[in-house]
Amino acid sequence: MPSRFVMTSLNSRRAYVVGLGLIGASLAKALGEVGWLVSGDDADPRVRAAALDEGVIVDFTLSDEHTLLFVATPAGSVAEIANSLLHSFRNPSLVVSDVAGVKGSIVRDVLDPRFVGGHPMAGSERRGLKGAKADLFQGCNWILTPTDMTKPETYIALHGVLREIGANVVGVRADDHDRLVAIASHVPHLLAGALMNEAAFTAQTDAVLLQLAAGGFRDMTRIAAGDPSIWPDVLFENRDAVTDTLVALEKRLENLRIAIADESRDIIEESLASASEARRTLPGRALSSENLTYLRVGVADQPGVLASVTRAASELLVNIYDIEIAHGIEGIGGTLLLAVDSAQASLLLDELLTLGFTVVQE
Amino acid sequence: MPSRFVMTSLNSRRAYVVGLGLIGASLAKALGEVGWLVSGDDADPRVRAAALDEGVIVDFTLSDEHTLLFVATPAGSVAEIANSLLHSFRNPSLVVSDVAGVKGSIVRDVLDPRFVGGHPMAGSERRGLKGAKADLFQGCNWILTPTDMTKPETYIALHGVLREIGANVVGVRADDHDRLVAIASHVPHLLAGALMNEAAFTAQTDAVLLQLAAGGFRDMTRIAAGDPSIWPDVLFENRDAVTDTLVALEKRLENLRIAIADESRDIIEESLASASEARRTLPGRALSSENLTYLRVGVADQPGVLASVTRAASELLVNIYDIEIAHGIEGIGGTLLLAVDSAQASLLLDELLTLGFTVVQE
Numbered sequence: 001m002p003s004r005f006v007m008t009s010l011n012s013r014r015a016y017v018v019g020l021g022l023i024g025a026s027l028a029k030a031l032g033e034v035g036w037l038v039s040g041d042d043a044d045p046r047v048r049a050a051a052l053d054e055g056v057i058v059d060f061t062l063s064d065e066h067t068l069l070f071v072a073t074p075a076g077s078v079a080e081i082a083n084s085l086l087h088s089f090r091n092p093s094l095v096v097s098d099v100a101g102v103k104g105s106i107v108r109d110v111l112d113p114r115f116v117g118g119h120p121m122a123g124s125e126r127r128g129l130k131g132a133k134a135d136l137f138q139g140c141n142w143i144l145t146p147t148d149m150t151k152p153e154t155y156i157a158l159h160g161v162l163r164e165i166g167a168n169v170v171g172v173r174a175d176d177h178d179r180l181v182a183i184a185s186h187v188p189h190l191l192a193g194a195l196m197n198e199a200a201f202t203a204q205t206d207a208v209l210l211q212l213a214a215g216g217f218r219d220m221t222r223i224a225a226g227d228p229s230i231w232p233d234v235l236f237e238n239r240d241a242v243t244d245t246l247v248a249l250e251k252r253l254e255n256l257r258i259a260i261a262d263e264s265r266d267i268i269e270e271s272l273a274s275a276s277e278a279r280r281t282l283p284g285r286a287l288s289s290e291n292l293t294y295l296r297v298g299v300a301d302q303p304g305v306l307a308s309v310t311r312a313a314s315e316l317l318v319n320i321y322d323i324e325i326a327h328g329i330e331g332i333g334g335t336l337l338l339a340v341d342s343a344q345a346s347l348l349l350d351e352l353l354t355l356g357f358t359v360v361q362e
Numbered sequence: 363m364p365s366r367f368v369m370t371s372l373n374s375r376r377a378y379v380v381g382l383g384l385i386g387a388s389l390a391k392a393l394g395e396v397g398w399l400v401s402g403d404d405a406d407p408r409v410r411a412a413a414l415d416e417g418v419i420v421d422f423t424l425s426d427e428h429t430l431l432f433v434a435t436p437a438g439s440v441a442e443i444a445n446s447l448l449h450s451f452r453n454p455s456l457v458v459s460d461v462a463g464v465k466g467s468i469v470r471d472v473l474d475p476r477f478v479g480g481h482p483m484a485g486s487e488r489r490g491l492k493g494a495k496a497d498l499f500q501g502c503n504w505i506l507t508p509t510d511m512t513k514p515e516t517y518i519a520l521h522g523v524l525r526e527i528g529a530n531v532v533g534v535r536a537d538d539h540d541r542l543v544a545i546a547s548h549v550p551h552l553l554a555g556a557l558m559n560e561a562a563f564t565a566q567t568d569a570v571l572l573q574l575a576a577g578g579f580r581d582m583t584r585i586a587a588g589d590p591s592i593w594p595d596v597l598f599e600n601r602d603a604v605t606d607t608l609v610a611l612e613k614r615l616e617n618l619r620i621a622i623a624d625e626s627r628d629i630i631e632e633s634l635a636s637a638s639e640a641r642r643t644l645p646g647r648a649l650s651s652e653n654l655t656y657l658r659v660g661v662a663d664q665p666g667v668l669a670s671v672t673r674a675a676s677e678l679l680v681n682i683y684d685i686e687i688a689h690g691i692e693g694i695g696g697t698l699l700l701a702v703d704s705a706q707a708s709l710l711l712d713e714l715l716t717l718g719f720t721v722v723q724e
Contacts, residue, residue, distance in 0.1 A: 180564070180570070192641075194611055197614065202545050207677060209546060212546060217550050224634070243619055253611065260605060263594075271556075272555050272586070275556075282575065
């Protein structure tokens, strides 16, 4: 893909990763492959020793020279560790991020312009340092959740680094992220588990059941085979969105059950027809383009501008492949340069104009 | 696979298929490929004309020479058509079967020793005569639901024909079948539809959701893409089992929701751990063997013997590859010859002895 962008605006290429599980260690490897010098640490002494032995990290020492810090620990511990790091290292161009699957509670607890929450949507059946691989994020969607407090430079620097390791960056609000993963990931896991348990319960008296279960059942329960230990924390952190989604699904199942009792053919057929239509038009996962158009967006130096622009893009399903900032020489404004798919450029341009931005297509 | 069995005991190789949709037309083609002369018909004049044109059937005429009749119409119409055929054709060695996805109501309504209900578990995203193919049933599990009224010869002849077209025959009770498909097929379809609809509803305000939906969500909603029009009939016919299963699943989801509200880590982790274990040990679908052992079972000529033997086998997950009957010369008893996987032969032998049968392993 052609790009006019310098891949990172950070002034050193030294990164630090706290937590060397599957995601943290894969991130350390991926950064190492594109020329970063990566230090890191893990709470488990065997993991930290193995990470050093295998060259996943070069040492354990965090210093002022590190410009990019990732907190890759379980969701429940991210805020405390990130705040501690931000408090200890005062460098204004420092960038701190995380990789937890829940974002709202974290961005509410880490109030620093140098922090932006992140979530790589890179599922893997592999586990821990042993399962880590440098190409885990190639082509994956990496969600960032900037807030009104996030400094645009923080977001833009991180976006550039994530592009370097092959990820597609999508900016959404933290609370929207949490609602999205509730319906797209957390509740599907609970459904798959409940269906599998109900089938196993029935199979106690009808052993042949599980042998006869066909492809559809196998598809629907596949994710239930994963590691159960990560889920309680994720579900507790995302309790509100998960609860709302479960209630909505229970209601939908109850309505179908009543429609079956009443032989309400139309209700059942309409419900399944709309699901069929939605599933068949589910957009593909690939977010990539060979044909980029550049938009230059005039922005005032005021809180939330970056979050507004990235949110407008994600709402329109316009992927921002690259993003760069040029401050005005007076320091009271500047320009965001966005690279987007040429086919989508006018869509985003119109929306940004509607939102009151000055936009020029190059 | 070695077999000592004559593949069919029927005394003509002329079959008739009523309803030439995906399953009926595939069945006609499959029978044609193994040397049957197949007639048939369809309510849709274009379908019947196309079936004749394409050589799926040789003519539309049903006569005394047809020894094997399949009713391949929607579940709601099977009993009436089967009863009409059984009434019109009195040949005692006639075999009549069906292919509907629900069995309890049908076997209760078709009370004839020459009928045995069937259900090929051959899913396909293809539809209608156009989608039909001769190898649709190769390696698929074909469930038969003999009752106490079913004549052993009926079951055995049908078993032989289905083996000819490549299916693995599994005998279970009709009500058990209906409970099995409720949890293995019908309710998963409803779940997939409800999840897809809820996601589509959320996506109205968060368009990026569907683009970010990862592999797990895609797996879980895949079956929702199918043809919605077949479902109301299936769900109404299997209302009791579907309703019971939906209620049980709603209860499981409610319990998980309460456990999340209470932060009951143990309940969530135990539930997901048992699901993970059950999913990872889900038996494979392949039911085939190169290594057969033959069991000779002495049976009195009394109702239900065949159903008892096939049910015992399916409960033990022992697949009966082939089955044949030899009547005693006095006509007051006989012998069933069963071919089963050698590794499972003693399991079935012990169970049949426990049930009071005389069994000899050859």
